[in-house]
Amino acid sequence: MVRNNRVGTILTHALLITGVAIMCLPIWLTFVGSTVTQQDIVRPPLPILPGGHLIENYRNALFSGGNAPVARMLWNSTVMALGIAIGKIVISLLSAFAIVYFRFPGRMLCFWTIFITLMLPVEVRIVPTYEIAVKLGLLNSYSGLILPLIASATATFLFRQFFMTIPNELVEAARMDGAGPMRFFKDILLPLSITNIAALFVILFIYGWNQFLWPLLVTTDPDMNTIVMGIKQMLPQADDYGNWPMAMATAILAILPPVVVVLAMQRLFVKGLVESEK
Amino acid sequence: MKSGTADGRVVFRSAWLPYALVAPQLLVTAIFFLWPAGQAVLQSTQLPDPFGLSTEFVGFENFTYLFSDRYYRASFLTTAVFSLSVTLVSMSVALALAVLADGVIKGSGTYRTLLIWPYAVAPAVAGVMWLFMFNPSIGLVAYWLKGIGYDWNHVLNGGEAMTLVVLASSWKQVSYNFLFFLAGLQAIPRSLIEAAAIDGAGAWHRFRTIILPLLSPTTFFLLVVNVVYAFFETFGVIHTITLGGPGQSTMILVYKVFADGFVGQDLGSSAAQSVVLMGIVGLLTVIQFRFVERRVHY
Numbered sequence: 001m002v003r004n005n006r007v008g009t010i011l012t013h014a015l016l017i018t019g020v021a022i023m024c025l026p027i028w029l030t031f032v033g034s035t036v037t038q039q040d041i042v043r044p045p046l047p048i049l050p051g052g053h054l055i056e057n058y059r060n061a062l063f064s065g066g067n068a069p070v071a072r073m074l075w076n077s078t079v080m081a082l083g084i085a086i087g088k089i090v091i092s093l094l095s096a097f098a099i100v101y102f103r104f105p106g107r108m109l110c111f112w113t114i115f116i117t118l119m120l121p122v123e124v125r126i127v128p129t130y131e132i133a134v135k136l137g138l139l140n141s142y143s144g145l146i147l148p149l150i151a152s153a154t155a156t157f158l159f160r161q162f163f164m165t166i167p168n169e170l171v172e173a174a175r176m177d178g179a180g181p182m183r184f185f186k187d188i189l190l191p192l193s194i195t196n197i198a199a200l201f202v203i204l205f206i207y208g209w210n211q212f213l214w215p216l217l218v219t220t221d222p223d224m225n226t227i228v229m230g231i232k233q234m235l236p237q238a239d240d241y242g243n244w245p246m247a248m249a250t251a252i253l254a255i256l257p258p259v260v261v262v263l264a265m266q267r268l269f270v271k272g273l274v275e276s277e278k
Numbered sequence: 279m280k281s282g283t284a285d286g287r288v289v290f291r292s293a294w295l296p297y298a299l300v301a302p303q304l305l306v307t308a309i310f311f312l313w314p315a316g317q318a319v320l321q322s323t324q325l326p327d328p329f330g331l332s333t334e335f336v337g338f339e340n341f342t343y344l345f346s347d348r349y350y351r352a353s354f355l356t357t358a359v360f361s362l363s364v365t366l367v368s369m370s371v372a373l374a375l376a377v378l379a380d381g382v383i384k385g386s387g388t389y390r391t392l393l394i395w396p397y398a399v400a401p402a403v404a405g406v407m408w409l410f411m412f413n414p415s416i417g418l419v420a421y422w423l424k425g426i427g428y429d430w431n432h433v434l435n436g437g438e439a440m441t442l443v444v445l446a447s448s449w450k451q452v453s454y455n456f457l458f459f460l461a462g463l464q465a466i467p468r469s470l471i472e473a474a475a476i477d478g479a480g481a482w483h484r485f486r487t488i489i490l491p492l493l494s495p496t497t498f499f500l501l502v503v504n505v506v507y508a509f510f511e512t513f514g515v516i517h518t519i520t521l522g523g524p525g526q527s528t529m530i531l532v533y534k535v536f537a538d539g540f541v542g543q544d545l546g547s548s549a550a551q552s553v554v555l556m557g558i559v560g561l562l563t564v565i566q567f568r569f570v571e572r573r574v575h576y
Binding site: 019024029095100104110113120124126127132150156164181209229232247254262266 | 283286287288289290291292295296297299300302303304306307308309310311312313314315316317318321371374375378379381382383385389390391392393394395396397398399400401402403404406407408409410411415416417418420421422449452453457458461510511513514517518532535536539540545548549552555556559560563
């Protein structure tokens with residue numbers, strides 16, 4: 001019999017708490033670093049408990065920032081992340097709908113073309129994609145931040161998989177009521193897909209928000225920097241001492257929206273993540 | 279609107295609608311994926327002149343040069359060491375935590391909430407956080423290490439630099455792996471485990487002969503995902519902590535493409551490296567779809 005003895009349970013909890021503490025340590029220390037002054041940091045050890053400069057440091061970061069006020073960078077990141085998440089969801093819904101619910105010459109070709117994008121993450125095409133962005137005048141623009149990251153096969157596959165589980169009877173019923181394909185899409189398919197869309201939104205928002213390499217290349221104007229790429233500039237570079245408290249405050253601000261999104265939609269998100277990879 | 283059936287599915291028929299629906303995705307795919315990929319292949323066969331005014335077709339020369347370059351070969355080795363380490367560390371820690379969390383009657387949800395945070399952290403930000411802890415002059419962990427007599431300096435020591443980037447990269451992945459392992463463990467029927475226990479199997483034996491095998495699809499899937507993550511998504515970690523150094527000790531392949539292409543302006547080599555990376559992703563994707571996804575049923 002599998003016995004759940006007290007000692008075993010206490011030990012398990014103790015180990016788990018230790019594990020959680022270690023996993024959260026970097027985030028905690030970063031938070032502490034954002035509440036003290038540069039002097040406190042430059043002379044180790046860093047105190048374990050937060051200092052009293054929280055408001056001052058965050059206000060500093062948000063409004064004067066490094067090369068650009070962090071508030072501006074937060075805005076850029078938000079536009080980019082929302083653009084990528086919404087963009088990907090919309091075009092994937094449309095493509096998946098077409099591929100599952102229509103038969104047309106070139107259908108399988110479309111499918112495989114979309115599939116290929118899985119093999120081309122932005123990291124393997126940085127130089128040529130950059131050149132194309134330049135050619136199309138997309139540098140330092142939101143379109144430049146968003147468009148090259150927007151076509152993704154994962155979302156299309158997810159929706160395709162899901163659409164294929166929808167019973168034929170629903171389609172027939174819609175047809176018998178005289179509904180055309182777009183009516184069917186809007187009134188039946190979309191409402192059924194809400195859970196998948198929500199879970200995907202979380203994943204894609206975080207994917208978009210956390211982009212680093214591509215924004216680094218495509219923005220030269222500090223005003224268009226995103227918050228994730230902006231932190232590096234606040235760290236000590238060659239000859240300057242950097243501004244650790246500001247960098248730490250920016251780091252906390254940089255993870256806040258994704259963390260909020262993940263925690264708020266945790267149920268949905270975990271379900272979607274685990275289900276979508278099956 | 280006409281409709282009919284095809285392979286048992288009810289479908290709509292229209293001459294133009296499906297094309298309009300796939301057009302946005304195909305357009306973006308063509309402009310931002312296929313065209314650059316083609317350009318990369320083209321550029322990998324060319325050698326620009328020193329002033330960048332013209333290019334010369336050199337066939338496979340960029341590739342042969344690449345593979346005879348000991349720095350590039352070293353980069354392969356570095357990448358292999360890096361991805362294996364990240365995969366191993368993040369998967370074992372995640373599995374351990376998942377087994378523990380699965381074993382508590384109440385509270386696995388709370389632990390999951392607490393452990394999910396690192397997933398939301400960008401690799402670049404994770405790099406900054408770990409840099410803050412390990413910075414040789416001001417880092418708290420570096421300070422503690424000095425206290426017990428170990429002089430940590432990842433700016434000078436290649437092995438320590440590698441350790442730091444591995445730790446920062448694995449930390450992030452532990453959350454992701456934990457979610458999947460926990461889900462996988464919770465899907466194992468209790469009755470199986472109880473039956474084994476009744477037959478006298480101890481905890482370790484049960485783990486080895488029942489849980490691990492039943493967890494293997496999840497494990498294999500995570501293996502592929504983790505390797506892809508370590509290969510491609512860790513650029514931010516390297517760029518914020520070591521920039522590929524000291525020397526070349528953390529110069530992973532994906533970082534080298536950037537360093538050679540954007541910093542070194544060696545476009546032919548960078549393009550050739552991109553093509554090699556495309557081949558690697560292709561291979562990993564094929565593996566993922568052939569061996570992992572085949573258990574998808576409709």
